[in-house]
Amino acid sequence: MKKAAVYSLLSLLACTPVQAAVLSVCLEGAPEIFNPQLTSSGTTATVLGQIYDGLVSVKKGGSEIEPALAESWTVSGDQRTYTFKLRKGVKWQSNKSFTPSRDFDADDVLFTFDRMMKPDHPYAKVNGGNFITFSTKLADALESVTKVDAQTVAFRLKQPLAPFVGIMAHQSLAITSAEYAEALAKAGAKDQFDRDPVGTGPFALQAYQTNAAVRLKPFAESWGALAGIAERTAKVDAAVLVISTDASVRLQRALAGECLISLYPNLADREIIAKNPNLEVVQTPVPSVGFITFNFKDETFKDQRVREALAHAIDMKPLVDVIYNGMGVVTGSIVPPALWGHDASVGAHPYDPAKAKALLAAAGFPNGLSTQLWAVPVSRPYMPNGRRAAEMIQANWAAIGVKAEIVTYEWGEYIKRSRAGEAKIGMFGGIYDFPDPSQIPNNYFTCDSSGKPSPSNIGAWCNAEFIGLMNSAGTISDQAERTALYKKAQAVFHREVPAVILGGADDITAVNKRVKNFIPAIFGASRLSGVTVE
Template identity: 50%
Template sequence: MSRSFLSAALALSLGVAVLPSAAGAQTLVVCSEASPDYLNPQFSSQNTAYDVAAQIYERLVATERGGSQIIPSLAESWTISDDGLSYTFKLRKGVKWHANKSFTPSREFNADDVVFTFQRMADPENPFNKVGSGNYQFFGEIVKPSFKSIEKVDDHTVKLTLTKPNSPLLSALTVEPMSILSAEYAAAMSKAGTPEQIDFQPIGTGPFSLLSYQKDATIRFRAFPEHWSKAVGNKDRMALVNDLVFVITPDAAVRYAKVRSGECQIARYPNPGDLPAMKSDANLVVLQGSIADQSYLAFNERKKPFDDQRVREALAYATNVPAIIDAVYQGTGKATASAVPPALWSHDADLKPRPYDPEKAKALLKEAGFPNGFETTLWAIPVVRAYMPNGRRAAELIQADWAKVGVKATIQSYEWGEYLKRGRAGEHEVGMFGSTWDYPDPSQILQSSWSCNGVKSGSNRAGWCNEEASDALAKASLITDQAERAKLYIRFQELFHKDVAGLLFANAQAFTPVRKEVRDYKIHFFGGQPFYGVSVAK
């Protein structure tokens, strides 16, 4: 069954609701930039999916809203053995599950749900392992290499055992792909002959439940009245509005127009050029913060001539990155040569970007056997991301730069979900990609996007496999001393820069315009953006 058909079926099965007025004090309307590629975040690596999942699902642990501190969630407490090989989680009691027209839970959340969730991803023989996408990228890259077992100690205790220490593990468990799913719901849908419904009609324990979804139009959530936060009086984890609506609006200018008119109360990913006008609007507040991000061109080293370091370096010298930052980021980005952003520890500030030098680029191309250049395709990212405000404009500037050294680049793009799918399959020659860190540890994006294992899984879009660099990443995950880990990450960054693994653009600042009646919205930099804890003044 195609994803588009399933999306339509989901909209019909949930019942598509009429979009409420943003003027209602009990409704929060958010202009978001794209549809999620999956409703089950276990299958996704994208914030569009994480933003949806953040409202519906919960994990054993979480990061504080707008910060990086790890806090309890479905686990109230945890202990880690001295050898770093076992994690014991004490689970929260009194946690209710959502319901939908296909399923009404008969029990509360317990250890069975945690065991089911992990075993589904870890065990190829699990009946649900191949249901849906079957590609558990985050789990496969971050958790599975050290995962041994998950076992139920009692109804409210689970023990996670590793084969080797994994220093970033606790941080990784905060991210949406590690969301806990209902074992009872899975069993009920399996019995009904529709096991895939657990992925297309999400049931979670989060502050909001999913009410309806129209692909490329709206996603509507309803506050979950039985959420555990109410019993403990935790307003920061509580849905403070009755309805939450994502209005999917790919055009940043339209998002701005809607937040300005009051059709939306929050607009994600604004155009940098609109920020001065937003800041001067008395009805808006523009929030700002540093993000941990990476934005780059991936030269697909599995395709010639990009397997030649001289060609990659030539294209780096041929690209006027400062001009791209001026025209595209418009004051919201800073050039970088370091694979770890300054928002995270182990950032290597000593590395400097290669300067714009077309003559040096021509010399390197000649040395590599391309005195007259060559033809290639250049993929432009089709949506606005925090790390890339305008992919098409950036691609046009790169195209013009490369033409000056004889490289003719044809710009291509696809719908966002298709772009990601084709990029994972390695169809591109040169592709524009990027990431934001989902948890506060340097390992995440480096392991998934730039390791040799990432080449095998498809998340390493460049196909760059440097054994010394991958070994440094692997060693850094086995030790707990942060200073020693930092040395390994710095070595990784040196090798990345030397090999021209990718052409880095800029480290970005995040901005979000919100209407002045919105209370306590915080830009969240790790994982999906939560909208619980946010209220709207009457």
């Protein structure tokens, strides 16, 4: 166990009275930023999901969309205008540099979306201005956001977008404070807006020790608490999220009682957790997909024969069996089996080293080639052990003359470098935040109308046929028609091999039996509100 992390946990716990109820959570990585708009990382969302709210959200532990900051919404007859009626009396949090003078209202919604929509907005380029989810899912679709009155906002789309309400439940589209932004602008401290958060959620940030721990305190005036909604109210005196990138360390802390909730333990450690009298294994069917993706800025990987060769050279079944500990399924589809729209007929590329060698030779590499293979450094449902997966792929490729150097970085740096297009062959993946097949394909494998890859499209694959099918599926509401289009898109993906699908599996969490009412999220990040400690 790393000393720095231990000291951080002790120092943060020391801030709490002895008899207080503290919920300690072992987190697999550090938050990269403290504004949800600037991230699509599930790890970061686990932290920020406690601090911020969106207009709508996915029901706790389910897949239904429910009201949050918007108490209701209506859709126009042409399916292009969504009008949200905002909740009254919602309080903003405060911090050492800001005390709000008003409640949440339509101005905050406009500020949040104007920042992402308008290139000349005062906050558009602050802290990089990379609005990942918005750029991928709404930038080309949203015509305008207008204030009807103080408690009503209308979103006008350029054309119907079937998953719009689901997209609005994505935690990256949480609402931020216009008044806070104005105060920081006057103080010449705009960058603080994304680093010292002010939200409306059940918890507020109390302290962050970089790469070590995050301490959250209850926000007593949150709208959930004021409305008496138990599952929207902080029920503990503090939540301490301890950053432990090593799954074995998270397990040991769970066994020792240091972390009452330990996220993403190794799937292979399921029995160890189950046999411990103080712990229970909570299994969650999380729709997710992991993959390795080829960099289309590299001439080598622009050749479809090279990509197909490397796909045929991976012995997928043993890889999935080992990495997902028998809980994964071999599939070549970008839409996972747990989600509607999945095409079961799209299988993994058959393991065929002889064919792989022939394809490489035809592409001009009769003696193989050298490249880099990046490995995800944290445990996620879509990739429980990135290093081991990379080693197995490396060994498979060596058999056909391909030398792959395994590269990895700390999680925040890994994401930053991947999105900068540095990975020759990158390992990435995603967890569905709302129940619609469009999310992961649109996030990771599409480009906007100008040909710019979405921020998470780390391989920069822009295929007009694939994008056209995805866009068409998003404009109609009939699920059967949408399914047919998604299946065609999956066939194009499989044919073109922009990436090799590695799989996904159910998630497990080690939860101390003293913890009550913790329900892991199926879509998005799990809430700590409503959770108690006995």
